[in-house]
Amino acid sequence: MARYVFITGGVVSSLGKGLASAALGALLQARGFSVRLRKLDPYLNVDPGTMSPFEHGEVFVTDDGAETDLDLGHYERFTGVAARRTDSISAGRIYSNVLEKERRGDYLGKTIQVIPHVTNEIKDFLRIGEDETDFMLCEIGGTVGDIEGLPFFEAIRQFIHERPRGQCILMHLTLLPYLSASGELKTKPTQHSVKELQSIGLTPDVLVCRSEQPIPDREREKIALFCNVRKEAVIAAYDLKSIYEAPLAYHREGLDQAVLDAFGIAPAPRPNLSRWIDVMDRLENPEGEVRIAVVGKYTQLEDAYKSIAEALTHGGMANRVRVIPEWVDSEIFEREDPxxxxxxxxxxxxxGGFGERGTEGMIAAARFAREHKVPYLGICLGMQLAVIEASRNVAKLPDAGSEEFDHEAGAKRFTPVVYHLKEWVQGNRVIERKATDDKGGTMRLGAYTALLKPGSLVAQVYGATEIEERHRHRYEVDIAYRERLEEAGLHFTGLSPDGRLPEIVEWSGHPWFIGVQFTPSSRASPSIRIRSLRDS
Structure with missing residues (x-):
């Protein structure tokens, strides 16, 4: 049966709960334990799938087709454990499940209340897969004191009380602000945050204190005294040069040892941190650098492209180069020569992206890359727009476009070479969709197989002719234009197993021009096992 670590946050949001959870998972793995990480989000959306990237950042997609919080991407990158649909839950999903059960009559006519029905649903979620791993790390989104988080905190209180003693601990992240006028770190916000937790029946076993300044022993002792934790369990979390320094930094501060001590695990296995030492060596000692222009729709918020940003870093690690991305608003190229x-x-x-805004600028960027032989990677919408550019400017289809943009305009303006996907095969099932369906969860989501053309550039890159990658889209390139586009030089080098859905295109005679319908960045990892292009 798994041991549970519940990770909460206080004082302010964005302290780094997700990163701390991922780093702790990596450290427990380094000591030989198996881990699984989960995210509980108090918002009322069923999932983040319908949220604007400006609202909530990137939507991270799992192999089994769940649209989840971007923190699950951190969990995967740091632990290598593939996230599942059962690793992410929101208050909206919890309430939706409860109401569905009420409508079916599962509660036998009882009055439905937050306690026990909502809290029981949360506890049922926590128990999923508890026999499969040594440690279950559960991060609760938001900040203690938020009204929407109260059912989650109450469920955790009940859950801890119901388990055998010593099987659950609470790790709480807080802020130690530094007042330059007085030259002091202030502990009072942390004290109040812990007091808020205690008022709802929860007591932290480990405190992780975010600070821009070193925490003197006197302040650690004060925090330990007023917050009822051991001094050794007051862990400093300082700003880092790279998020991939977090496992080593937290280990130096004693986080993993404090957690094992809280569980009474002694003697603790010694950690093997060679992977993270190598990762930092590759980051800090590159042998060159490359500059990449990321031409997109949501570049004002880097979290909207979180997986892509991290995947570029991982590619740099694998090739021992520093990758310098520059985030470029594609609308600029609708007014100016790129x-x-x-x-x-x-x-x-x-x-990737949704909607017509900024797409002509992306098409201009794809044309520049094609004509000037600049390496190009188009992901999802980036592939579709590369196909539209090729259709317009090489394959003599000047009105080429997408049904997505016609749908927005309410008029037929284009010859659609990209169409709304109405039917596809998932395993042994045929999935059907209509343009009028609900937006949430109706795309082609999750891992799908693609067959690669032998001898193609992508087959060389993957070192295989059959791959599996994650998807999140509802529009596809029309296979009907394959012959015309291939005659123009744009080859369909990856297809779905039934040959109906184009997965990859690449230009012949170009050093590197590839478009992929899937999102390869969602599976990227900082592991040194990443295959270097120098090995291709």
Whole structure:
């Protein structure tokens, strides 16, 4: 049966609960334990799938097709444990499940209340897969004191009380603000945050204190005294040069030892941190650098492209180069010639997105990359727009476009080479969708197989002719245009197993111009086992 670590936050949001959870998971793995990480979000959306990227950042998709919080991406990158649908839950999903059961009559006519029905649903979620791992790390989104988080905290209180003593601990992240006028770190916000937790029946076993300044022993002792934790369990969390330094930094501060001590695990296995030492060596000692222009729709918020940002870093690690991305608003190229701006980059990446805004600028970037032989990677929408660019400017389809943009305009303006996907095969089932369906959870989601053309560039890169990658989209390139586009030089080098859905295109005679319908960045990892392109 798993031991549970519940990770909460106080004082302010964005303290780094997700990163701390992921780093702790990596450290427990380094000591030989198996881990699984989960996220409980108090918002009322059923999942983040319908949220704007500006609202909540990137939507991270799992192999089994769940749309989840971007923190699950951190969990995967740090532990290598593939997230599942059962690793993410929101208050909206909890309430939806409860109401569905009420409508079916599962509660036998009882009055439905937060306690016990909502809290029981949360506890049922926590128990899923508890026999499969040594440690279950459960991060609760938001900040203690938020009204929408109260059912989750109450469920955790009940859950801890119901388990055998010593099987659950609470790790709480807080802020130690530094007042430059007085030259002091202030502990009072942390004290009040812990007091808030205690008022709802929860007491932290480990305190992780975010600070821009070193925490003197006197302040640690004060925090330990007033917050009822051991001094050794007051862990400093300082700003880092890279998030991948977090496992080593937290280990130096004693986080993993404090957690094992809280569980009474002694003697604790010694950690093997060679992987993270190597990762930091590759980050800190690159042998060169490359500049990549990321031409997208949501570049004002880097979290909207979190997986892509991290995957670029991972690619740099694998090749021992520093990757310097520059986030470029694609709408700029709808007004200006992209050449003077893009010619200073070593590569161009056009990521995914939804809607017509900014797409003509992305098409201009794809054309620049094709004509000037600049390495190009188009992901999802980036692939579709590369196909539209090729259709318009090479394959003699000047009105080429997407049904997505016609749908927005309410008029037929384009010859659609990209269409709304109405039917596809998932395993042994045929999935059907209509344009009028609900938006949430109706896309082609999760891991799908693609067959690669032998001898193609992508087959060389993957070292295989059959791959599996994650998808999140509802529009597809129309296979009907394959012959015309291939005659123009754009080859369909990856297809779904039934041959109906284009997964990958690449330009012949170009050093590196690839478009993929899936999101390869969602599976990227900082592990040194990443295959270097130098090995291709």
């Amino acid at each position: 050449a003077p701006f893009l010619e200073r980059f070593d590569g161009i990446l056009v990521p």
